[in-house]
Amino acid sequence: MSKLFCITDDPISVEEVVQLVSRREAGAINTFIGTVREFTYGKRTLHLEYQTYRSMAEKKLEQLGVEIEERWPEAKTAIVHRVGRLDIEDVAVVIAVSTPHRADSYEASRYAIERIKEMVPIWKKEHWEDGDAWIGDQTETNPYPEGAPQKEDLK
Amino acid sequence: MSKLFCITDDPISVEEVVQLVSRREAGAINTFIGTVREFTYGKRTLHLEYQTYRSMAEKKLEQLGVEIEERWPEAKTAIVHRVGRLDIEDVAVVIAVSTPHRADSYEASRYAIERIKEMVPIWKKEHWEDGDAWIGDQTETNPYPEGAPQKEDLK
Secondary structure, three states: OOOOEEEEOOOOOHHHHHHHHOOOOOOEEEEEEEEOOOEEOOEEEEEEEEEEOHHHHHHHHHHHHHHHHHHOOOOEEEEEEEOEEEEOOOEEEEEEEEEOOHHHHHHHHHHHHHHHHHHOOEEEEEEEOOEEEEEOOOOOOOOOHHHOOOHHHOO | OOOOEEEEOOOOOHHHHHHHHOOOOOOEEEEEEEEOOOEEOOEEEEEEEEEEOHHHHHHHHHHHHHHHHHHOOOOEEEEEEEOEEEEOOOEEEEEEEEEOOHHHHHHHHHHHHHHHHHHOOEEEEEEEOOEEEEEOOOOOOOOOHHHOOOHHHOO
C-alpha cells in the first residue's frame, strides 16, 4: 500500500496506513477506524457489502486530501476504504492524519470521516437478520436509499 | 500485549492496541498515537527519554479507564505508553477507544490524552541539539521542570 488515498478489496492494515503519514515533523497521529458493527439501534447486521465507483471514489478522496491541506496546512493524511463483503468487526475504512501538534490531528481526522460520508461515492448494503437494504451513503442518521448504486456506476 | 493499560519498554504495535478494543459492538475505533517530533518551535530534538514510576503509572492509566467508562459507558479503552529512550518518529503512546458510534470515540480518545498528560507520572527528558532538560509532564504548553523525577521515583 503506497497510495495515500485508495479503495481496496483487501483487509486493511492499520499499521500500514499509519506508516504512510508517519514523519519526523509529526508529534501526533490520529486514526479513525470504521468497523462493521453487529447491532444498530437493536437491529442485527449479518454482514455488509460496499460497492463503489472506484476511480471517482479515489478522485474524491484525493480532493478531500486537498481540502484538509487547505484547512490544516501542516497535516499529512491517508485514507483507505475497503469495498466488497465485510463481516462483523471487519475494518471498512482507516483514516490517518499526522500533524505536529495533537489538536489538529483530531480535528482533521474528524473532518475527514464526516466528509467521506458526504462526498465519496461508496454504497453500503446492509444484510440484516430479516432482509437487506442499500444505504445510500454511510451516514447513520440520514440514510437515503435513493442514492443506491445504478448498475453502470459499479466498476 | 494483553493488558488494556500498560507501560512498556518495547516498541508499540498500533495494530495490537487496536485489537484489544475491537469488538462486535463497535462501529468506530479512534486511536491517538503520540510520536517523537524532531522540531518543537524551531528547537531540534535528537532523542527523548521517558521515565516512570511504573506501578503507579499503570494504576493511574486504569483509573483513567474508569473515568472514561463513567463518561462514555459504551466505550472500551486501551492505552500503552512506552518508556526508555525513543528516537525521532518512534511511537511513545497509543490510545485506542472503540465505541458503537464515532463521535464518542473521538471525544473519549481526546479526553484520554489530555488526562494522561495531567495525571500519569511519566517524565520526559528532551535531548536537544544544544543540551537537555527534564520536562515535568508531557504537556507542550506548560512544562514544569520542578516536576522532574526524583531518584526514588524511578523504578
